[in-house]
Amino acid sequence: MATTAPKTSDGLAIEDSWGDFVAGRYREGKSEAEFRVYDAAAQPGVAEFYRLNHQFQTLEFVLAKEKEYFALQKGKKSIWEAAEYLNTLVDDSDPDTDLTQIEHLMQTSEAIRADGHPRWMILTGFVHDLGKVLCLYGEPQWAVVGDTFPVGCAYSEKIVFPEYFAANPDSAKPELQTKYGIYESNCGLHNLHLSWGHDAYMGHVARNYLPEEALYMLRYHSFYAWHQQGAYEHLMSEYDKQMFPWVKKFNPYDLYSKGAAKPNVKELKPYYDDLIAEFFPAQIDW
Numbered sequence: 001m002a003t004t005a006p007k008t009s010d011g012l013a014i015e016d017s018w019g020d021f022v023a024g025r026y027r028e029g030k031s032e033a034e035f036r037v038y039d040a041a042a043q044p045g046v047a048e049f050y051r052l053n054h055q056f057q058t059l060e061f062v063l064a065k066e067k068e069y070f071a072l073q074k075g076k077k078s079i080w081e082a083a084e085y086l087n088t089l090v091d092d093s094d095p096d097t098d099l100t101q102i103e104h105l106m107q108t109s110e111a112i113r114a115d116g117h118p119r120w121m122i123l124t125g126f127v128h129d130l131g132k133v134l135c136l137y138g139e140p141q142w143a144v145v146g147d148t149f150p151v152g153c154a155y156s157e158k159i160v161f162p163e164y165f166a167a168n169p170d171s172a173k174p175e176l177q178t179k180y181g182i183y184e185s186n187c188g189l190h191n192l193h194l195s196w197g198h199d200a201y202m203g204h205v206a207r208n209y210l211p212e213e214a215l216y217m218l219r220y221h222s223f224y225a226w227h228q229q230g231a232y233e234h235l236m237s238e239y240d241k242q243m244f245p246w247v248k249k250f251n252p253y254d255l256y257s258k259g260a261a262k263p264n265v266k267e268l269k270p271y272y273d274d275l276i277a278e279f280f281p282a283q284i285d286w
């Protein structure tokens with residue numbers, strides 16, 4: 001299992017070791033005792049990634065990134081063009097995987113398809129990580145991948161490496177460290193500002209084109225403290241509770257197995273062209 005240090009440039013090395021890390025924590029059928037220990041010594045790359053992530057993801061930072069990227073000023077692209085653009089991101093430091101980004105997306109969507117799920121969910125699998133183009137816009141990895149969590153209220157102890165929040169300037173602002181912080185009881189996840197990353201960005205890009213269930217999967221698939229650990233229930237609305245099972249349903253497909261067969265992108269492309277055209281216009285704003 002590779003644990004490479006987080007790259008400072010464009011690569012996604014941390015995403016692969018993070019994928020292993022998360023899979024180790026949450027893989028179905030594992031007993032509590034078998035969960036990987038969150039040990040900085042055993043997982044130095046992952047620990048360093050979260051040290052940066054927890055230090056720099058402040059409320060102010062998240063609000064600024066939402067303002068910047070929710071304006072969708074990065075140009076028009078088709079879904080396939082975005083996938084090909086993401087594919088230019090080559091991870092040359094992880095000897096464990098030789099999958100391209102498109103192959104990873106198709107591995108997820110093909111697993112969903114093989115289980116007979118609806119077409120919108122297959123498409124959701126294919127697009128779920130396209131928000132990682134944030135790396136190509138120059139965002140550091142700690143602002144693109146990794147577990148997400150709400151900012152503007154108390155940090156849950158269920159977030160990985162909670163000790164690293166001590167270095168976050170928001171920790172010194174008592175008004176941001178109460179149970180509800182800037183939020184209200186059961187205000188609904190949509191009103192929360194989650195730490196910035198590819199989930200929120202892609203959820204916003206797709207907001208007019210995919211069903212709500214899909215948008216929940218996109219927006220919250222990295223919000224592990226919530227969907228696997230039951231944290232932040234006091235901020236959930238009734239609607240969130242109805243949507244929750246869909247986020248759970250998506251999770252096992254996100255914890256892809258690296259051993260699975262490589263999808264044949266060329267052969268599968270016509271199927272995905274049709275599927276994309278069923279839900280998305282030729283080009284959308286990014």
Ligand SMILES: [Fe+2]
Nearest residue numbers: 128129221222
């Ligand atoms: Fe993701």
Ligand SMILES: [Fe+2]
Nearest residue numbers: 108128129254
């Ligand atoms: Fe993924």
